[in-house]
Amino acid sequence: MAGTSDPHASAFSAAELEFLAEDEIIEIVPNLRMDALNFISGDFGPFRPQIPTQAPLWLAVALKKRGKCTIRTPEWMSVDKLTQVLEAERDSDKFQPLPFHYVQISRLLFDHAQGDIPDTYMVRSLIEDIKDVRFHKIGKGLESISGEGTFALKLLMPSVMLIGFSIAANSLKNLSAMEANIVRPFVTRALETFYKLSSSDMIQETDHAPNRQQTANRGPRRQLKDR
Amino acid sequence: MDSGAGESSAADDYESLMSTTDAELLKSAWRNEKAAPEILNYAADLVQRSRQQIQLMEEMVEDYINDGVDPLTVSLYQIDLDRTMFLLRSYLRTRLQKIEKYVFHIQKTAEEWNRLSKQEQKFASRFAGDIKHHLDQSVLSRLPDQYQSHLRQSAASEEDDMVPEPQLDSYVVCRSKKYLGTYQLNDGGEELINIEADDLYALPYKSIKPLVESGQVDLV
Numbered sequence: 001m002a003g004t005s006d007p008h009a010s011a012f013s014a015a016e017l018e019f020l021a022e023d024e025i026i027e028i029v030p031n032l033r034m035d036a037l038n039f040i041s042g043d044f045g046p047f048r049p050q051i052p053t054q055a056p057l058w059l060a061v062a063l064k065k066r067g068k069c070t071i072r073t074p075e076w077m078s079v080d081k082l083t084q085v086l087e088a089e090r091d092s093d094k095f096q097p098l099p100f101h102y103v104q105i106s107r108l109l110f111d112h113a114q115g116d117i118p119d120t121y122m123v124r125s126l127i128e129d130i131k132d133v134r135f136h137k138i139g140k141g142l143e144s145i146s147g148e149g150t151f152a153l154k155l156l157m158p159s160v161m162l163i164g165f166s167i168a169a170n171s172l173k174n175l176s177a178m179e180a181n182i183v184r185p186f187v188t189r190a191l192e193t194f195y196k197l198s199s200s201d202m203i204q205e206t207d208h209a210p211n212r213q214q215t216a217n218r219g220p221r222r223q224l225k226d227r
Numbered sequence: 228m229d230s231g232a233g234e235s236s237a238a239d240d241y242e243s244l245m246s247t248t249d250a251e252l253l254k255s256a257w258r259n260e261k262a263a264p265e266i267l268n269y270a271a272d273l274v275q276r277s278r279q280q281i282q283l284m285e286e287m288v289e290d291y292i293n294d295g296v297d298p299l300t301v302s303l304y305q306i307d308l309d310r311t312m313f314l315l316r317s318y319l320r321t322r323l324q325k326i327e328k329y330v331f332h333i334q335k336t337a338e339e340w341n342r343l344s345k346q347e348q349k350f351a352s353r354f355a356g357d358i359k360h361h362l363d364q365s366v367l368s369r370l371p372d373q374y375q376s377h378l379r380q381s382a383a384s385e386e387d388d389m390v391p392e393p394q395l396d397s398y399v400v401c402r403s404k405k406y407l408g409t410y411q412l413n414d415g416g417e418e419l420i421n422i423e424a425d426d427l428y429a430l431p432y433k434s435i436k437p438l439v440e441s442g443q444v445d446l447v
Contacts, residue, residue, distance in 0.1 A: 011262045019313070020254070034300065039307040040280050041250040062306055066299060175427050180400055180447055187429050188398035195396060195431065 017177050021104035022058035027072040061112050071113040079119050082126040089133045095174040103178040138183055253277055255445055257318045262446035264432050265393035266325045269344045277315050284308050330355045331378060331390040395433045402427050403444040
């Protein structure tokens with residue numbers, strides 16, 4: 001069949017995530033005069049020199065490449081803000097609120113608009129640090145997913161709270177797009193396996209003796225069905 | 228000339244209550260389709276409208292080129308056009324991939340068959356025929372009589388167990404736009420979870436299927 005054997009490899013490639021991020025709005029300061037643009041994705045402009053306007057990221061990057069504007073760094077990307085966020089990430093167990101596509105946005109801006117970012121090196125290293133700290137937290141959180149009937153995951157703090165028998169509540173709050181995409185295959189596979197194990201546990205309990213004889217038959221068939 | 232833009236702003240006004248443009252709707256349909264394990268409803272109107280807008284845009288760009296409008300503007304319109312076309316194409320492509328994967332199952336299940344568009348149905352029938360023919364020729368005809376069906380392991384099987392089915396139990400990551408209150412997770416019926424706005428959740432697809440269909444949660 002044309003289908004792959006691994007349907008849960010990340011649904012989105014990094015390039016596609018970048019594509020999604022490119023629709024985010026940022027501020028630019030054009031240095032040309034242009035009338036309003038009516039795109040399928042929305043209406044932007046008119047552009048007048050030195051008057052800051054809002055534009056989607058892809059438009060900003062395109063204009064920047066042709067030297068027609070300068071990009072105003074979004075305010076969350078200032079050294080102060082980022083240092084704050086980094087401190088908070090290190091101290092707390094939760095994820096700090098960051099724009100959903102912060103990884104892609106910062107990447108694109110570094111690649112194309114380096115001159116427009118004050119203290120580029122500081123900002124770049126801060127963002128790298130923040131990424132690392134968050135990843136570390138994700139890893140810790142994943143370690144503590146226990147098997148006992150984890151049914152739904154809501155990563156709020158990287159710790160599992162087992163409510164009753166069949167649910168864990170850990171909210172993936174403030175996780176960014178890239179991070180979610182990276183953990184997605186692992187998380188989905190792990191939860192599914194737990195789910196399967198927990199439901200087959202229940203089946204095994206109910207019929208013990210007849211199981212013995214049937215396991216021989218059931219075995220190979222099960223394999224084929226599960227794919 | 229402005230009819231392309233006119234259409235999108237008219238759509239804007241009409242949908243301003245939900246504040247979603249066609250482009251956004253296409254984007255979410257694309258995202259949901261990519262992340263869901265089974266094939267979702269075909270967004271016929273959306274695709275139709277997007278097609279029309281794209282066509283109008285293309286004509287507009289051609290006119291601009293002929294009129295000698297500033298090449299910068301033209302190239303920007305072209306970029307936007309390319310982006311929208313990519314979304315549309317990728318949406319259709321993802322659906323086709325899912326059809327290819329689960330073609331026999333889709334043929335059997337009326338509910339899923341109805342989620343395909345007319346062209347997709349034609350494609351699915353032809354594809355199913357081709358695959359069956361291929362399997363028959365290369366493998367099945369050489370197996371003993373009892374095992375020659377492409378749908379069943381053997382004539383002794385009670386159901387069509389060689390047909391791959393979409394795994395509805397698979398977990399997906401999703402996000403809701405608004406606070407949805409408590410929601411019952413499972414037909415095992417025990418747990419209720421609070422669904423808040425903008426939190427990400429990893430849940431089995433089965434549990435939130437109705438919410439996805441009504442557009443209340445988005446798959447991420």
